[in-house]
Amino acid sequence: MTYKKYGQTGKMVSAVGFGAMRFEHPEQVEESAETVLHAFEKGINYFDTAPGYFKGKSEEAVGLAVKEMKKRGGPFYLSTKSMKKKASDLRRDLEKSLERLGVDSIDFFHCWYILSVEDWESRKTGGAVDEIMRAKEEGLIKHAAFSTHMPGDDIMKVLDEDIFEGVTLGYSVINFPYREAGLKAAAKKDMGVVVMNPLAGGVIPRNPESFSFIKRKPEQSVVEAALHFLFSHDEITMPLVGFRNKSDVDDAVRALETFQPYQTGEIEVIKERVEEEFNNLCTTCRYCDVCPVDIDVWRFMETANLLYLKGEESLTERLRGHWGTSIDELDRCIQCGDCEAACTQHIPILDRFEELKEAIRKENA
Ligand code: SF4
Ligand code: SF4
Incomplete structure (x- = not known):
């Protein structure tokens, strides 16, 4: 496992993080905890969860694994979050997370999912940001970070207030042209940069042909290529991969072992293609x-x-059979x-509804 420094915190974290939001059978807490422990054994030491993932079951699973990790020894870091605006509500979330995880302090606590600059202002006026700082002084939080899907320029506004030590942001080969300004600004401030949604919520693995252009060798999988693309960014501390099971963990660790950096020219070619073809996929x-x-x-x-993706699948059938x-x-x-206002990808949803209606009308004509 490769380890990288998380900003200026002095913590060395694994170059792949564990996203505890995609467990295969989330109701089975013991099985999920086994997946967490498997990752720990493979050298992953950053575990990201949230009170809202599977209605608390994610934190419970990580908490169960924590008991065992403490016995086995070796550093590990827990990340969790709250999106509450009011100080008292955020404190309640924090106390519940500490209880579920079975620890005295959270290593990386996130002011979670800042949607817009207005939303950021409301976290401050509501008292949530002050409460995070208070909890840090009390030793309940070691490091404060924030998470967001905002565009790059808006991320910079939060960064410029110099409140946080790290940022977790949505970034993948699909959306990087729209997000990289924030990424670069965070790195310039020597902050930890954790990337969520590195496989675009499964869009990349489900559409290997459409994304074959990101591969450098025929034998590479698109998942491996998408992770290699992110590993090639010096600004990124780690991608946070949502693991379903032990096999997913093994795939990500293997991707790290076979990693060869993309060159700047190769990244530019991918960027042009993404801008032309994949503007704002869901x-x-x-x-x-x-x-x-x-x-x-x-x-x-x-x-x-x-x-927008190559394939023969019927839209009507996708809606009926899958959804x-x-x-x-x-x-x-x-x-x-x-x-539309809530969409993390800034998709013009109402226009896309119309496109979808028209395409389905033609499909069934
Ligand atoms: S439409 Fe936007 S907010 Fe909704 S699921 Fe897709 S990307 Fe996420
Ligand atoms: S689907 Fe229509 S009604 Fe629902 S949130 Fe979007 S715009 Fe509003």
Whole structure:
């Protein structure tokens, strides 16, 4: 395992992090804890969880593994978060996380999922940011960080306040042209930079042909290539991979072992291609789950990805067979725009609804 320094914290963290949000059977806490321990045995020492992942089951699984990791020895670092705006609410989240994880302090505590500059201001006025600093003084938090899917220029506004020691941001081969300004600014400040959604929420592994252009050798898998692409960025401390099981852990560790850096020219070629072909694909992160009339927007946006990816799959069938719905559900949309405002990929969702309707109309003509 390769280890890298996390900003100026003095901590050496593994070059791949464990994202505890994609366990194969999240209800089976013991099985998930085994996956965490397997990663620990392979040298992974950064474990990222959240109170909201699987309604607390993720923190419980990591907490169960923590008991064993303490016995086995060796450093490990826990990351968790709260998106609460009010100080008292954030404190409650923190106390619950400490209890579930079975530790006295959180190594990296995140002001979670800052959506916009306005949202950032509301975290400050609500008291959440001051509460994080207070908990740090009390020793309940060792290092404060924030997580966001904002575009690069907005990330820089938060960075420039010099409050945090690290940032966790959405970054992958699909969206890097739109995010790299924030990445570079964080690295310039010598902050830890953790990248979430490195495989674009599974879009890359599910569409190997569309993403074959990121491969450098025929025998490489697109997952390996996507991780190698991220490892090639000196600014990135680690990608956070959402592991389902032990086999996923082994694949990521192998990708690190076979890593050869992409050259600047190769990255430029990929960038041009992404800008031409993959502007704002849905990563099924589900942050758009804010619809006042209960439309599951991500189901339609994931299906709309097929409009931009090579493949023969029927849109109607994708909606019916995979998501159990039909395009008629969109008739209930009142066009409030809430889903667009929440979208981490900044997708023009309402326009894409129209594209999808038109394509399905043609498909069934
Ligand atoms: S624009 Fe339509 S789909 Fe989006 S949140 Fe509003 S009602 Fe729901
Ligand atoms: S539409 Fe946007 S917010 Fe919703 S799942 Fe897709 S990327 Fe995430």
